Every structure is written in C-alpha cells, then in structure tokens.
Amino acid sequence: MTEGLLQQYSATIVFDTYEAIRQALHDPNLSRSFDKRSYAEGNIRDGVVSISHGSMQRARRRVENTQFRAERLQLYERELFPKVLDELLDILIDSEQVDVFPVGELLSVVLAARRAGLDADDRSLEQLRRLVHYVDVFSQGAAILDAKDPDAVRALVYETYDEFERRFVRPAWERRARLIEAERDGDPDAEPVPHDILTVLLRHREDPALELLDDGRVVREVATYLQGGTHTSAQTLTNALDLIFAEGDRAEAIIERLASDRAFAQRTVHETLRLRPTTPKMKRRAEADTEVAGVAIPKDALVILDGGRANRDPSRFGQEADRFDPDRVLDPSVPRWGLSFGAGPHQCPGRSVAAGFPAPAHGTDADDSHLFGLIALMLQAVARRGVRPDPDRQPERDTRTERDTRWAHYPVRFERWAPVSAGSPSR
C-alpha cells in the first residue's frame, strides 16, 4: 500500500516560529491533504473533513460547525457532562491505585459519541470501552505517517471501521433517518431529531457541495469526530497531571488550588496544551507556489510546521516559555494554548468543547457566558479526589508513535476515592 505514497517533494520547508506557522496555517495554498496520492483510493481517511481542502471542506465545516454553537456547548458543560463525570468517576476510581489515562478516555468518549451521533449507552462500560478501542485505532490511523508500522495500522483501521459501522453507526443512522423523515412529514408524535454530526450529515447529504453520497465517507466523518473528541482530551488530562507532578514539592498545592479554582484549572489545561500539543508537528503540502513569512514555497513542497517549538517561542510566551506556569501573563492576542488547536480553515472544531473559551486573565472573573472546557472539569474532578503520583508504578508512553506527547498508561493514587454505590453503571 505504501507504494502510492508521494515520497518526493519539490522541497521540504520547516517553520518553527509562532508567527510564521500562524501565517502558514491561514495560507489557502497550503493543503492538509499534503499528499494527494496517498489520500486517494484506499486511504483510511479518504474524504474526511480534516484532510479535505477548498470549497468542499468549507461546505462541510459550515454544517458541522452548527454542533459547536455556544448554547450547545453550554448544555454539554453545565448539564450533561457534570452528571456523567461524577457517575463515571465513582465507578472508575474504585481503589486507591488507578490508571488515569483510560479514565480520561472513558470520560471523554461519552460526550464525543453523543456529539458524533452514536446512540451508545452511557451506563454501559462495555460499550464505552469498545468506543475507546475504536478511538485508539483511529488515532493510530490519524497519525499513520508517524507510525512505526503503517501497513499494520492501515489493516487494523479498515477492520475497525467495519465493526464500528455495523455496531454503532448503522443503528444510529437508521434511527436518525426515520426521525428526519417523520419530522419532514410533520408527525406531531415523532421523537425529536437529535442534534449531532451524523444528523446534520444526513440532513444535508444531498447537497453536492458536501460530497457525501458515498456511505463510507459518512462513517469516516463520524469516526473522525469520535476520535478527535476523545483523544486530545484524554491525552491532555494525563499530560496536565504529568506536568503538575513534575513540579515536585509544589504539586500538592497546585492540586489543591485546582480543586477550588476552575479558572486556574482552565489555565492549567491551556498551559498543558501549549507545552504538550497532541500533534507537535503539523504538515502541509503546497498546492501552488506561495510565500510564508518571506520564504518562497514551491508547488508540491512539504511544509512542516513545528507547533511544539512555536508554542515555546519567547517572542510570544516570554523568556521562560519552557516553564510550566498556568499563571503566565500573555498578550491577549496570543492564545494560551499556542497553536495546539491549529488555526485557519482546519482549526480544531472542538476546541471550545475541550478547552472552553479563551481564559480570562489571572485575577479577572469569568462572565456568565464563559465556558471552561471539559478537560478543565475533568482535571478539577480528579484533583478533588486527591490525585497523587503513584510511587510504585511508572507511567508508560505510547510507543507505537513517534509523538512523545502520547501516553498509554498513567498510574496514580487517589487520597479520596468513593466505593461503588447501588444503581451505578454496569461494569
């Protein structure tokens, strides 16, 4: 399969400063489908919005962005997630010693599945664990160009799409199709149509601008949102704890502050995203000759955007940019998370779900419409349960990828953990 990969580029150009990368991310001549031949027939992510380019990508984002409006995010953050968070944590933190990485995955996948449009049972850990398994596979697929064995990843992703479609997407698709039809017929007794990605794709599927008539594209698009909505949140929760524990004697005070100060929890998440981006290096392909930050880029060049380094650019983040400091003072025009959610037309659509709205400056109160983001809620919840490093067990990085910001296991201890109560979700 790898013979179709475009191995040769007209040039390879690397940017590692904040402003240059920001310009590059906004340049319409730089495409995320950086290697068209590898994204042709048989590609595991063929046609998904995150690697598409031009008018189709914009049309797709227009309908999908409707699921990320402020009022919908407020519903997630203020009503749905707090309930799920407490219920699941009571189950998952069932002893003093816990691996916190899968806890983050299970918490994140509940809302990611709902937003993607899958009718998973929030109370079935078996279903949630299966969805997390899919996320793990799709995440390997998303990072296939950094994979150590890309052919094995490709085969695994194909196999997983089949099961994902059969078990979760098809039932949700059929239910939504019935509900949309009943709504169009004006059936007064019809159940309301859910608000989610699958629903909007089905509602707009006939629009040729979206290029969604192939069923496989719909399945892959839903998978993309499930994966994107779970993976970064779980990894960032774990990276936040890793950075806090690295503070040594200060860690306990930071955790106590997190427990009582949600705005600080949000700034901690943003600082974590800056220092530990899920995708440290973004890649683009030049669709045409262009210029970024005074550098001429020829057509078919590979452009590597080192966001990990740009997020430590002293001109934007200060002379101590390498230091973990959630209270750092920044120019308001610079996002505290740096470039970790990208920018430009491929800017992560779920940024406000995960990280909330830009955090108010230290010492400034958030207004009523402010959102802190789901990762901050998760971080605060584990802080309130007294999370501590586990001195007996070492964390393990995900060695299947070259990306060093990804974890596989992260054992911790909890000073306060609740036993399973009656009526809790099944294990």
Next chain:
Amino acid sequence: MAANVSIDPDLCIGAGECVRVAPLAFQIDEDLGVSVPLDPADELDQATLEQIAANCPTGAIQVLIAGVDGRTGGVR
C-alpha cells in the same frame, strides 16, 4: 471612525469566532451556516476589528476603513 465590514459567504465556515468576540456586531445565519455582520460592526474600534479579522479562520472578514483596504484576515 466608521468602518465598512463585510464577510465573504463563500469563504466563511461559520466558526463563530467573530460572534464570540463581538456578539452584538455579528451573528450566524443558521440557514446558510455563515456569519453576517450587523450594523454595530461598523462602529467597532479599529483594534477590535483587526483582531476579529485576524482571528477569522478563513480570512473571510473584510474591513475597509477610510478607503484603505484593511483586510487582515489572511491571504485569499
């Protein structure tokens, strides 16, 4: 200093960054899935308009001030 703010509906993806920064000056047309400027947009100060245009993910926001092309939302 009044500005003239417009949004290219072909480029806009309805991300709503402009609405978040200036909710009284922009709104999303949910039928089209794109942002549209409201009358107060023309009265925003230049710094705010530049920030909004610069943050637009697709460079869809065009700001004209006193006859000078103030488009800062990215290269088309």
